[in-house]
Amino acid sequence: MREAVIQVSELTRTFGDKAALASVSFGVKRGEVHGLVGANGAGKTTLIKHILGLLRAERGSIRVFGLDPVADPVAVLSRLGYLSEENELPNWMRVDELIRYSRAFYPRWDDAYAEELRDTFGLDPKARIGKLSKGQKARAGLLIALAYRPELLVLDEPSSGLDPIVRRDILAAVLRTIASEGRTVLFSSHLLDEVEQVADHVTMLSQGSLTLSAQLAVIKKAYRWVTVRFQEPRTQPPTIAEVLRWEQQGQEWIALARGDVEQLTSALAGQKGRVICERLPSLDEVFVAHEELSRAVREFRALEKNE
Numbered sequence: 001m002r003e004a005v006i007q008v009s010e011l012t013r014t015f016g017d018k019a020a021l022a023s024v025s026f027g028v029k030r031g032e033v034h035g036l037v038g039a040n041g042a043g044k045t046t047l048i049k050h051i052l053g054l055l056r057a058e059r060g061s062i063r064v065f066g067l068d069p070v071a072d073p074v075a076v077l078s079r080l081g082y083l084s085e086e087n088e089l090p091n092w093m094r095v096d097e098l099i100r101y102s103r104a105f106y107p108r109w110d111d112a113y114a115e116e117l118r119d120t121f122g123l124d125p126k127a128r129i130g131k132l133s134k135g136q137k138a139r140a141g142l143l144i145a146l147a148y149r150p151e152l153l154v155l156d157e158p159s160s161g162l163d164p165i166v167r168r169d170i171l172a173a174v175l176r177t178i179a180s181e182g183r184t185v186l187f188s189s190h191l192l193d194e195v196e197q198v199a200d201h202v203t204m205l206s207q208g209s210l211t212l213s214a215q216l217a218v219i220k221k222a223y224r225w226v227t228v229r230f231q232e233p234r235t236q237p238p239t240i241a242e243v244l245r246w247e248q249q250g251q252e253w254i255a256l257a258r259g260d261v262e263q264l265t266s267a268l269a270g271q272k273g274r275v276i277c278e279r280l281p282s283l284d285e286v287f288v289a290h291e292e293l294s295r296a297v298r299e300f301r302a303l304e305k306n307e
């Protein structure tokens, strides 16, 4: 069993009467590229703030390298690299000055790697940070977060500031290299196709609740779209536990199903339906189905409360 670099246990955080995190539990293992996904306001940044020790667990706990990041900030932060969407860099410095300034903080700073990244990112050493474009600033921030080779790299929406070339060609390669060296990456994103390309493990949040946390390979095997033909045309789909979502297409119904194929086939047979073809869904489709399911559960609970 690989060691958990981050362990989140029943973590709860409320802002007023809003639950930003509602009893969230999951782990991030060493050497993993872990994607944290969720719609706007799902709780991703709040969770990352707990990892960085910027917020104290209201209920439940969070451990990073086995330590409490609030009680032991130096021990945690010295092993962790962080890049956020609103990455604040000193505008008055030049790129080479920023690199020299940053290396002073980190005993494990790797000069050769910093230079390699600067070259890969196409950053002019003499350029003033304040004069860089948003995308170039994001590249400079990523360089600083990477060059001291932290054991754990935490990226909050790294793609939002990065241009498509860095996103597509560089970020994925950088993240894979980190993982192959036995270091760990946790990155939040709402770009599901990108997460699908680079993550080993995916954790989904929906309005503060965890809806799914599993290896990407397991998720990909566990779900499928099946096209179902019923003996008699139907105006409504049947209720089948394995089906997350139904869509009507002409005479047929298409179901996004999870779990055992045999169970699904026999449940469909009971409804005089049979599978005529199937395909694997994208991570985005799995995410949307879970979002809809969570919304339906929330609406149902609200109705129950009001009765």
Ligand code: ATP
Pocket (backbone or CB within 6 Å): 015, 018, 019, 020, 038, 039, 040, 041, 042, 043, 044, 045, 046, 047, 190
């Ligand atoms: P986004 O993708 O939009 O950045 P997110 O998944 O990172 O969203 P959070 O920023 O963690 O979501 O916010 C979760 C919820 O908590 C939101 O409803 C947000 O409005 C609320 N929230 C976060 N920080 C605070 C705060 N300091 N005060 C009040 N509410 C907050």
